[in-house]
Amino acid sequence: MMRRKPYVAAALMLMLSILLPACGGANPAAGTDVPAKQTAEKHEVTFRDFQTEKGVIKIPEKPQRIVTDYYGGDLLAVGGNVVGVEPTAFQNPFLRDLLKHTQNVGEPTNVEKVLTLAPDLIVVMKPENYEALSKIAPTLYIPYGTTTNIKETVKLFGDIVGEKEKADEFLKAYEKKAAEGREKLKGIVDPNATVGLYELTDKGEIWIFGDNAGRGGQAVYNALQLKMPDINNTKNQTLQLSMETLPQYAADYMFLTTYDPEKKGDQLKKLKESKVWQGLRAAKTNTIFYNDFDTFYRYDPIAITGQIDLIVDMLIKRAEENKKSSSTS
Template sequence: MRKNKPLFAVMSMIFMLSLFLAACGGTSGGTSSTTSNNAGTTAPASETAAKQDEKAAATAENSTRSFETSKGTIQIPAKPQRIVTDYYGGELIAVGGNVVGVEPEAFKNPFIIEQLKKSNAQDVGTPVNVEKVLEAAPDLIVVMYDKNYDALSKIAPTLYLPYGTTTNIYDTVRLFGDIVGDKEKAEQFLADFDKKAAEGRAKLKGVIDENATVGLYELTNKGELWIFGDNAGRGGQTVYNALKMKMPHIEKASEQTVQLSMETLPQYAADYMFLTYYNPDQKEEALNNLTSSAIWKGLPAFKKNQIFFNDFDTYYRYDPIAVTAQIDLFVDMLLKRAEENKKK
């Protein structure tokens, strides 16, 4: 038995060494497992951070802010995603607003019809129909008229901005840029507008006398005749503000519309006269009566071939997109007519 003691001792040492190596192996395996687990949790942590960022962005989009109106302080989305309006389609689209519902005449506006198609905008009627607005599921409603205001306010935050809230393209674009939460886009729009206006004035320089007057008139199919100022559509903001042309009725400049009679028309005649004809019933009698009259044929603009007949749907519009696009339209008409008259 004593002879086997060294062997026993050796065997004991081998056994202990095996346990030690096994223990080390276990520790190593544990370390690897820990490392593996740490590596495994890196991706989820990153994913969690990404989700948190997305959530923060979504929260920002869904957050609200106060907006002052004549109806009081309204809480509106900081970044509205679906907007219904009555008459402010062009104003909202100009600054990137997603218009999903608008009054029916907007679909005749050649300057925004394509944008309305892209957003699948719905006709919400006039006055605005509550049921149609509900179907459009807006998160913001902006109206010029407050009929059904209380009912609309129950669907989504509703801003009542009566006609005349703004009086020029600059205030208009900045107001609606604020409403949609994109003031930078508003400023960029205005920078582009200023550039186009300057280009238009440069094209007319030396062709149209800088002291020449330009008048904007409208005849209705009932025979009513009007002259317009710089903020009532028919190209007013374009002609008087962008192109800086002169009114023939400067003493009435503060009045956006003045009704004329045939007898007073010569007092408001301009060197260049642009006439739109409001004719929903497609009756030509009123226009024929005007243009065949001795008074009309006696106007200096008539004698010089400087009277223009403009399409109602194109020139009635006064949203920022229309005002900008009309710059080229007016400049081209004036240049073309000047060239024609030069050849006579």
């Protein structure tokens, strides 16, 4: 139901006058420190009802200043103006240029920092500080796993931002890129060949991933429609493997990311030197790819679209290298 009511920020300005001295040392994570717009003047904003797990929330029809924890890329994909986001978003190579004037709101979300940004909408994945944040601006709690693919995600956030046309435009561009990628891989990757997504942790754990847990899953399986290892399925979005079971989950093409925040490299070195790894079919055919964690961990719509090109280029380049190698041997 559509309603119109005055949006009065006097209370917000009073809170700002109290809290700003305490927040003066806040350190922005990226780009220029852009101060929040002055909101003391009264103006009318059109609100609408939005259903969430926390109940019906009244949100602006066209939010102008959005703060979020983990939905930065999702909101940016549909034209949302993200003024604050959690810190790891700035490590996302697909978003860096788009976040030049966006502020780091911390993890967990720093309520005082959010207040200084004067948002008119807050969108969170984590429920921590929900009550405090909801006193600043309308706050939507969208739990992890609410959406299961890029199409659902883009449509949801297009609705939240009030930009359904931009959501449609994004999806058309995504579909076009996916179709082009599939066409490029014809004659490069056998339709029956399997492709697996794996991750090695700094503790030596090995995991395999499905089509909706990052690591390039949506780009590989949904966009490019490459085949998942037969033993794995979409029920196993994440599954830990032992070295003994790894060969059962091996694929013709294997993409490995390594979670190694201290950049030690010891676990990857150990894995590469193991007889099990060296004995894998993909190791013998030179179709194992070692991928950057920050690039392939991401699963927002912008990252997924960018990953399509990266994966296609890797597969084509490796095929050319292997062909050249076999012709000279």
